[in-house]
Amino acid sequence: MTGAQLSPKNTIRGLKPIIAWPAIFALIILAVVRSSVATRTDGFAADEPYHITAGVSYVKLRDFRLNPEHPPLVKLWVGAALAPDFQLPPLQPLSDKFAEREFTERVVFLQNDPDRVQQRTRAAMFCLNALLLLFLAFAVARTVGNAVAIGTIAFLAIDPTVSAHLPVVLTDLPVALLSATAVLFAVQALRSRHWLDVSLAGFALGLSLGAKHSGLIALLIVGTLGAVQVISAKTERRRTLVVAIAILLSALLILWGLYGFRLSETASGVEAFNRPLALKVDDVRSRIARPSLRVLEHSRLLPRAYVWGLADTVRAGMEGRGIPVYFLGHVYTDRGPVYFFPVVLAAKLPLGLLALSLSGLIWFWQRKLPGSWDPPGMGLLLLAFGFLLALARGVSYGGVRHALPVLVVLGVFGGMVSSWGLFSGSRLAKILVVVALLTGAISAVPRVRPWEYFNEVAGGPGGAYVHFGDEGVDMGQRTRDIVRYYREHLEPSGDVPYLLYPMAGTEQKRRGVRTQASNDEDVKLLDVSGTFLVTSTAIFQDPRYQSFSQEAPVERIGNLMIYRGTFHLPWLRETKLLLRARRFLAMPEPDFEQVQEALSEVLTINPNNFGALLQMGNLKLRRGERDEAVKFYSRAREQVSDNAGMSAALTRQIERLTSSEPIERIPPVRDPREE
Numbered sequence: 001m002t003g004a005q006l007s008p009k010n011t012i013r014g015l016k017p018i019i020a021w022p023a024i025f026a027l028i029i030l031a032v033v034r035s036s037v038a039t040r041t042d043g044f045a046a047d048e049p050y051h052i053t054a055g056v057s058y059v060k061l062r063d064f065r066l067n068p069e070h071p072p073l074v075k076l077w078v079g080a081a082l083a084p085d086f087q088l089p090p091l092q093p094l095s096d097k098f099a100e101r102e103f104t105e106r107v108v109f110l111q112n113d114p115d116r117v118q119q120r121t122r123a124a125m126f127c128l129n130a131l132l133l134l135f136l137a138f139a140v141a142r143t144v145g146n147a148v149a150i151g152t153i154a155f156l157a158i159d160p161t162v163s164a165h166l167p168v169v170l171t172d173l174p175v176a177l178l179s180a181t182a183v184l185f186a187v188q189a190l191r192s193r194h195w196l197d198v199s200l201a202g203f204a205l206g207l208s209l210g211a212k213h214s215g216l217i218a219l220l221i222v223g224t225l226g227a228v229q230v231i232s233a234k235t236e237r238r239r240t241l242v243v244a245i246a247i248l249l250s251a252l253l254i255l256w257g258l259y260g261f262r263l264s265e266t267a268s269g270v271e272a273f274n275r276p277l278a279l280k281v282d283d284v285r286s287r288i289a290r291p292s293l294r295v296l297e298h299s300r301l302l303p304r305a306y307v308w309g310l311a312d313t314v315r316a317g318m319e320g321r322g323i324p325v326y327f328l329g330h331v332y333t334d335r336g337p338v339y340f341f342p343v344v345l346a347a348k349l350p351l352g353l354l355a356l357s358l359s360g361l362i363w364f365w366q367r368k369l370p371g372s373w374d375p376p377g378m379g380l381l382l383l384a385f386g387f388l389l390a391l392a393r394g395v396s397y398g399g400v401r402h403a404l405p406v407l408v409v410l411g412v413f414g415g416m417v418s419s420w421g422l423f424s425g426s427r428l429a430k431i432l433v434v435v436a437l438l439t440g441a442i443s444a445v446p447r448v449r450p451w452e453y454f455n456e457v458a459g460g461p462g463g464a465y466v467h468f469g470d471e472g473v474d475m476g477q478r479t480r481d482i483v484r485y486y487r488e489h490l491e492p493s494g495d496v497p498y499l500l501y502p503m504a505g506t507e508q509k510r511r512g513v514r515t516q517a518s519n520d521e522d523v524k525l526l527d528v529s530g531t532f533l534v535t536s537t538a539i540f541q542d543p544r545y546q547s548f549s550q551e552a553p554v555e556r557i558g559n560l561m562i563y564r565g566t567f568h569l570p571w572l573r574e575t576k577l578l579l580r581a582r583r584f585l586a587m588p589e590p591d592f593e594q595v596q597e598a599l600s601e602v603l604t605i606n607p608n609n610f611g612a613l614l615q616m617g618n619l620k621l622r623r624g625e626r627d628e629a630v631k632f633y634s635r636a637r638e639q640v641s642d643n644a645g646m647s648a649a650l651t652r653q654i655e656r657l658t659s660s661e662p663i664e665r666i667p668p669v670r671d672p673r674e675e
Contacts, residue, residue: 015423020146024137024153031133031157032126035166038450043479044108044118046502048169052121053104055079055169056086063091064265065272066100068305069312072258073210074128074171081124087111093272095586100274102506109506122167129166132177135204139184140412142197143376147423151415155356158440160450161348161400161407161472171212176404178208179218179387180412183379186222186247190229191375193236193243201247206254213306213313214405217386222247225379252302259303273308280311283670285645289314316395319645321672323397326469326541336396341388341403344472347458348400349407352440353414354455356433360413369416377416384409399472449558451477465559469541476502478560482533483511485557490531497531498572500538500545501560526570526605532563544571570605577602578611585615595619610639611671614650618668621657630657633669646672 054067055075060083064072089111094100108114133153141149156162165173182204189197205222208215226244233240266272273280281297284290293314296307315321320334327336328343346354363369364377387405400407421433447453447461452473454464465473482503490497491514499508499515508515516530532548536559539545547568553561581598584590596619602612617632637650649669656666 015146015150017146020141020150023150024134027150027153027157028130028133028137031153031163032130032166034157034445035163035450036122036126038160038163038448039167039477041448041480042167042451042477043481044114044476044507045168045170046476048118048121049105049108049504050101051075051169051171052078052082052117053088053107056082056088057091059083060086060088061091062260062262062267063272064259064303064305065091065274066104068265068273069309069316070171070212071210071215071255071306071309073207074125074169074174076258077128078121078124078169081120082117086117091272094274096274098582099586105504105506109504109510114507114510121169125167125169129173129177132174132181136177136181136184136408139181139188139200139204140415143184143188144373144416145419147419148373148412148415151418151422152412153415154418154437155353155411155414155440156408158350158437158444159353159407159411160350160444160447160453161404163444164451164453165401165404170401172398172401172404175208175212175215176408178204178211179215179383179405180380180408182208182218182251183221183225183383184376186225187376187379189243189247190226190240193239198243198246199250202250203254205247205251206257209251209255210258213310214387214390214402216310217390217405218383219248219251221379221383221386222251224382255306256303259305263300263304265303265305265308271304273305277304277308277311279667280308280315283315284311285319285648286314289318318390318394320395322640322646323395324541325396325399326537327396328467331541331543332396334395334397338392340396341391341400341406344400344468344470345403345407345410347454347464347468348472349410349455350440350444351455351457352436352438352443353410356414356417356436356440357410360415360417361410363417363420364413369420373416377413380409380412397470399468399470401472401475403472449477451475452558461558465536466540469537469539471537474535474537474559476535478535478558479503479507481557481560483513485533485560485562486513495531497533498528500532500534502535526568526573527566528569528572529566530564532567534561534563535559536561544569574602574605574609574612578609578615581612581615585618592619592623608635608639610636613639614669614671617653621663621666621668624663626657626663630654633657 050067051070051074055072055077056079057063057066058072058076059079067075087107089107092103094103108117133156137149137153140152162173182201185197185201185204189201201222205215205218208218223244226247230237230241230244264271271277277297281290281293284293293307293311296302296310297304322333325332325334325336327340349357364373369377384406387403391402418433418437421429424430443455444450444453449461452461452465454460454468458464459467478501482499482501486497496514496516534545534548539549539561548561548563551563551565554564555562577598581595584595584598595615599612599616599619602609603616606612613632613636617629617636620629620632633650633654637647637654640646640650653666653669657663
């Protein structure tokens with residue numbers, strides 16, 4: 001049966017609300033329960049303490065200086081849940097992200113009870129994401145019907161990546177759900193011109209902008225849909241134009257409202273970012289993006305913190321910071337191949353859900369679904385294409401979490417084909433849809449640690465880590481497992497492990513976990529023996545970990561690998577000394593002698609260490625030693641490609657130093673890892 005043969009009562013809208021909405025509510029509740037069980041052993045994701053402390057400062061102080069690289073929606077929500085008894089010290093001037101991260105982690109782990117903080121933030125995020133799932137279901141039901149809404153929510157409730165993101169204080173799932181919701185409501189508003197649809201579209205789009213800067217893609221798609229509708233309208237063109245403008249303006253109004261309708265990040269109006277906005281914009285290399293950001297900076301069309309975050313997004317998320325990504329046996333700097341994100345999505349989706357979403361796309365393309373679904377379907381395809389294009393041109397380190405908007409679109413198309421199959425007259429279609437959903441559920445739902453899920457073709461959770469290494473595989477959630485393993489297996493025997501897993505030093509201190517090289521103790525040897533707790537993403541991603549890639553771990557907890565033995569790891573001491581030098585340089589009055597001593601030792605161990613050469617050049621610059629600065633900058637330039645723009649930046653720095661420009665006017669060169 002084709003879509004044209006479906007009668008109105010057999011389409012989505014034919015499923016009565018009294019049946020549909022209890023099913024949608026039940027599915028969302030089950031999704032939350034499943035996620036709470038599956039993620040119960042997870043610690044904080046790496047960015048969560050940063051977002052949490054910032055959110056409380058937004059709510060308590062109405063101060064937006066912390067973590068400006070993300071808009072405030074998620075942080076305001078979590079901050080409101082924590083504010084009554086969260087201990088927030090007075091804010092202080094902080095120099096760059098390194099210092100800001102240390103401050104926010106210290107607040108969460110040392111000045112508050114981190115377990116209670118995590119418990120309350122998880123509850124808050126479950127509530128927020130459940131409401132956003134409900135909002136998406138309403139948008140789907142209003143545009144393509146109740147049955148598709150049920151199918152969409154069932155798809156997303158089964159998917160393990162969605163389950164992994166439901167409780168975490170991150171912006172990826174909210175912007176994904178809100179972007180799809182905004183596009184669907186915008187399509188409905190442009191064809192109905194009803195005030196309710198216009199209001200819902202503007203509200204969803206504004207929240208999308210306030211969730212993450214990639215919400216601008218949804219803004220662009222809605223604007224494009226509005227322009228096409230106005231141009232193609234045969235009647236009521238003026239009214240259609242008013243509707244499109246109303247959606248966009250109300251979205252901007254919502255965004256300003258999230259910032260308290262205030263331009264500046266502080267109540268006093270004094271700039272207090274970890275890096276001045278003017279310098280932040282200067283960090284951007286693009287000849288198009290930089291002047292555009294300058295216009296936004298001076299026009300006051302958007303809050304200052306939003307512009308700062310947009311500059312950071314362009315620099316770190318589009319231009320890159322030299323972050324390695326491991327993908328199908330190869331290490332890429334910043335960007336994987338153009339097919340990176342489609343392959344990651346295909347590997348992360350359960351096979352049953354993948355079959356449903358691909359079937360939905362094929363049937364939509366072949367026009368075998370109801371014609372009334374064409375406008376919302378095209379809007380969602382444009383949204384997915386916009387995100388995939390941005391992802392292909394940007395960096396790949398985020399993995400599937402950055403592709404969540406595309407996954408949500410696939411969920412809607414999976415819902416479309418599910419509803420078509422179940423409401424068609426074909427028994428085979430019904431059986432295939434049920435089999436696909438059951439196959440997906442059996443593969444995904446029983447799995448704990450859903451962040452680490454891969455489907456069977458990709459190798460499953462047990463084997464796919466040897467093919468993929470990005471933040472969609474691991475984002476630091478195994479810290480509670482580290483604490484548990486330390487208490488049960490290492491502490492009783494006095495075994496002090498080497499921790500090669502992202503765990504904040506403040507959390508180690510709070511949990512009483514003693515590790516080698518923690519608390520300013522030095523690693524003295526280059527060939528190191530002992531127990532090593534290693535993140536799987538680094539083993540294949542980072543050539544320094546080659547010793548581990550050639551050995552089998554003695555134990556494994558998800559993507560936490562445990563090794564014992566002797567390994568050649570000269571970079572352990574290099575890293576420790578570099579961190580010490582960076583900490584000294586970040587002080588208001590740095591001790592240059594201590595900095596030079598640490599950097600000199602690094603260069604004795606490894607004369608080609610880029611970080612040490614760069615910081616030594618910066619040190620010589622600050623001490624007014626022009627020739628020495630040129631020498632170290634030149635040596636640093638020899639160690640890099642231009643993936644993160646460092647070669648060009650160092651060339652410009654050398655040219656300035658070899659000119660007659662006063663040395664005191666020349667700023668240090670930023671390490672891209674600080675951006």
